[in-house]
Amino acid sequence: MTPSRVAVAAAPLGDRVARTAERLLRAVGDARTGLVLLLAVAAANAGAAFLPDGPRLLDTWPYAVLLGVLALSGVAAVAVRAPGVWREWRRPGAVQRGSGTLRLAVRSASADEVASVLSAAGYRTRRDATRGGWSVHGTRRGWSRFAGLVSHLALVVVVLGAAIGAAFGSETTFSLLPGDQALLDAPRSGFASAVRLERFEAEFGRDGRPARLDTAVTFLRDGEPVRAALLRVNEPGEHDGYLVHPWTYGPAVRLRVTTLGGGVLLAAPVPLDETRDGVPVGSTELSSAGVTLGLALTDADRNELGVSVLGGGGLVDTARLLPGDQVRIGNLRVRLESFDAWVTFLSRRDPGLVTLFVGAGALCVALAVAFWLPRRRVTVRRSGAGLELLLRGERFDRPAEELERLGRALGGAS
Helix, strand or coil: CCCCHHHHHHHHHHHHHHHHHHHHHHHHHHHHHHHHHHHHHHHHHHHHHCCCHHHHHCHHHHHHHHHHHHHHHHHHHHHHHHHHHHHHHCCCCCCCCCCCEEEEECCCCCCHHHHHHHHHHHCEEEEEECCEEEEEEEEHHHHHHHHHHHHHHHHHHEEEEEEEHHHEEEEEEEEEECCCCCCEECCCCCCCCCEEEEEEEEEEECCCEEEEEEEEEEECCCCCCEEEEEECCECEECCEEEEEEEEEEEEEECCCCCCCCCCCCEEEEECCCEHHHHHCEEEECCCCCCCEEEEEECCCCCCEEEEEEEECCCEEEEEEEECCCEEEEEEEEEEEEEEEHHHECCCCCCCCCHHHHHHHHHHHHHHHHHCCCCCEEEEHHHHEEEEEEEEEEEECCCCCHHHHHHHHHHHCCC
16 A cells, blocks of 8 residues: 555544535536536427427436536636635735746835835735745735625526426416406416406507507406406516416407397307318307307408307308307307407416526626736736746736736836
8 A cells, every 4th residue: 555545544644524515526527517517408498499398307316416516506606706805915925937828027116115105006916025025915806806706606596597497387378258367387286366358449550460469467366356457568477476478369259149049158259269271160068059150250351250160960051140140050149249359378487587687697797806906916026136027917908008017106117
């Protein structure tokens, strides 16, 4: 056994656990690990979006574990790098010559004068005694490096917010006629959030485009009205954590169908929710009479409705009606009361939306700090009969003006 292995084996158990945990933390927080996890989450969400049974992938425990590991990777990356960033900010290190480092030779000055000039320019300074005499190191806006850490963590939060919404959110569509109501999500025990359609009003311009699409609804809880709302395009309603959008709409007809003896078989609106050869069509079954009514909007300009009665042997009779007309079709009397509309709603719940917006906001702030308030480091040291000023900025930073300003404050170039 080698000496190093003997030392490791002889180390106390607590120290071995701490070293193992540190290595594991660094591996999880490594940028390559984070990139792989981000790609895995993106692939899972892409599969959920494009595959027929894709959404089921986001409801499984492996996907939840993947999200947890991704969050752990972001936290580990911050935890591993934060102590070094803190130490560098509080105790500025030396700037070395190299690519990206600006250099200026200035006249001689004392260490106290250099430290005073750098402090006045906003630098946190530290003096260092060397064989050649002394050097002064400074950091300005060292705290801005934390913005870089926050930006990485914020990106993870954004992905987590989107993934949580895809995995645990819900989206439901349903169509309502005026007076009808429906739950905002799939039925389940204790869930009683619903919406009722009161009316739908539309206006169209001469070019046929809608000028106004107003959907009046009432939101309900436990069967009781909570509040009324007017929904418009791009103006959804919110109720119990659900966003409710009027998704699409179409014509409906209010019919009154009776037997020849006056018995009422139907007195309700019927949606024309299908299209055949460009014509809105619909149907309704009258089981007590053993027939089915087929409906078609034959002339939209005149509001003319075509009605067909189909029995077990096929087509019985047909007729065309305008609003207010009543005709006998077979053994039925059919009256067209008026035209109405049906509306299809989209109800969406996204529990990850707040997380997504928090992450996006943090990402924007962190990037703004990183770009507009970059960290700068400086070292001033003895060089021959004068001083050497080394200045370094962050990526995309151009500190040439500051180099000249510091050189002038230190007595000018030599």
